[in-house]
Amino acid sequence: MDIVAVKPETRDRKxxxxxxxxxxxxxVDRxxxxxxxxxxxxxHYxxxxxxQLPDVSGIALD
Incomplete structure (x- = not known):
């Protein structure tokens, strides 16, 4: 399992x-x-x- 961040304004599938x-x-589902x-x-889906993948400090990279 990878640790990821979400971009600003991200919405789920709903x-x-x-x-x-x-x-x-x-x-990732089918x-x-x-x-x-x-x-x-x-x-969430x-x-x-x-x-985004976070950098070593835990802050998301752009």
């Missing part, structure tokens, strides 16, 4: 804004949505193009 934070990338989770209870 159209809701996603909090800018570090997430675990769980994978329809192309990335599955990201903050913990065992909070996961997002466009993979809206993901």
């Amino acid at each position: 159209g809701f804004f996603i909090h800018e934070a570090a997430y675990k990338l769980m994978g 329809s192309g949505w990335a599955i990201i989770c903050r913990n065992d209870a909070t996961c 997002v466009d993979p193009d809206d993901l």
Whole structure:
């Protein structure tokens, strides 16, 4: 599992804004949505193009 961040203004597949934070990338489903989770209870489906890899300080790279 990779740690990723989301770009500002990222929305999930239902159209809701996603909090800018570090997430675990769980994978990509068959329809192309990335599955990201903050913990065992909070996961989101997002466009993979809206993901960023954080730098060593934990801040997302542009």
